[in-house]
Amino acid sequence: MAEIIDYGRFADRLAARRARWDLLREFQDEWGYTVPAGAVPWPKWSETEHRTYVRTLHEEWTGEEEDPFKGVDRSLPIPKALDEWWDLPFNSFTHSSRLYWTNPEYPPTLRPDPSGYGVAEGLPEENPFVEPGGDLRLCCFMAEYEYCNEWAYLASEAGQDDPRVFVSIDEDGWALQAESLSEFFVLLAAVRLPSHFGWSVQLGDDDFPDGVRARIEAAYRPMGLQNWRELGADTAFFGGPDVIVRHDTGMADYSVDICGRTREALAATARTLGWTWDDDLVDPPAKDAESD
Template sequence: MTEMIDYGRFADRLAPPRPRWDLLREFQEEWGYAVPADATPWAKWSEDEHQTYIRRLKGEWTGEEDDEFEGVDFSLAVPQALDEWWELPFNSFTHSPRLYWTNPVYPPTVRPDPSGYGVAEGLPKDNPYVGPDDDLRVCVFKAEYEYCNEWGYLAAEAGQDDPRVLVTISDDEWVPQARSISEFFVQLAVQRLPASLGWCLRLDAGDFPGAPVGERLDAAYRPMGFEPWRELGVHSLAYGGPDVIVHHDRENACDFPVTISARTRDALAAAARTLGWEWDDAQVEPPAE
């Protein structure tokens, strides 16, 4: 990690027409991620699952077996970007899922879920995403580890290659999470990898005397270009600087609303000084092995 990377310019890298999978690969490499030599990737399908799915697509389902795809609408296409992500040879989720604390849902299941397993509702008729006479369902492809939050795309946009992503903030409320599926997976990596693979500080707002930490972040760093991250009650903004990423939960919904992650210990120390934190070695987390 000899070359400094300014994550304050990340929004420029994120902007179209930049291929998102190239950006995901680069980001992982920048934080030292490599697919473990002994990794067995999380399979999108088991052989039996795939055979059953194809039978359902072909209308060969007899109805006598247990229906493991009861929550799937077979008339809806699966967006191209979702299948592409599963097949990426460098995919850090499929090879190292314990870094992520989320569950994939494949094939995506609709909400409301006719199987009764999914917890979220569909969209209300009065919503900002589709008209009241359009399909109000959401197709969920990812969930928080205990399904407290679910991420999905609009059933009305299932035919698009790379539709936008919504997230639940309650059982009956969906809000924007990413402008596309491919952007979501870059954002998920930004949320998860730096705190594990880099040098990390997790701090409370009370650790910053004087001006509120949000004001200091706005003055010192640039937003990375994502929608706020919504999970477990947080409303987290990602800021970038030289070799450093800072996540700030403006709702203070978690124990440590400020997480500073850096590619080097020196970059972590510089960010801590910039934000006015008094250094304490006991709170510093080195990169995970």
């Protein structure tokens, strides 16, 4: 890691949408991810173990074989970007899904889900995303491990190559999570990979007596990503030399999460933000993609 990567310039890289998969590959490389030798990618056309279990229980209770695609509107096209992502040979999710703690839905299933498996409802009648009288359904392609949050695109945008992504949240139904599917997968990698492969520390606002958000904004630049919404979190991303700083104003376990590509980058950020270094709180990089 001799080259220093300035994540303060990440928004500029993100703006080059035609090269989005290149950005995902570069980001994974920068944080040290490589596809494990002999890894077998997650098959695109497959149910998760839990979904298979639920369907099997239903069949045992009713004595009838349930259609595994009951929750799918087969008349809707699948966006080009979703299929492209599944087929990427360097895809860290399909080759190392344990890093992510999410379940894929392929083909995407409707919300509300006709099969009864999906948790979230469709959009409320009054919403800023579709015109009055428009299609309120969404197509879920990814869910938090226990389906506490689900990520989906609008059924009305299924015909687009790279539609917007929304996330289910309790208080408001659905919120915008990414401007496109390809951006979402970059965002998902930015949420999961740095804390696994980098030097990291998780802190609270009270670790910074003078306040931390103003210090973050003064020293680091926004990365151009939508705030991450999962399990009550509302997390903003800021970048600097070899470091990503996340600040949460929601209900995340820790309000400040700092990840450095090197120990030196993490230490420099700690000094900048005024945190007194404590080795006991710092997590070193995991050894490989399979480490917990």
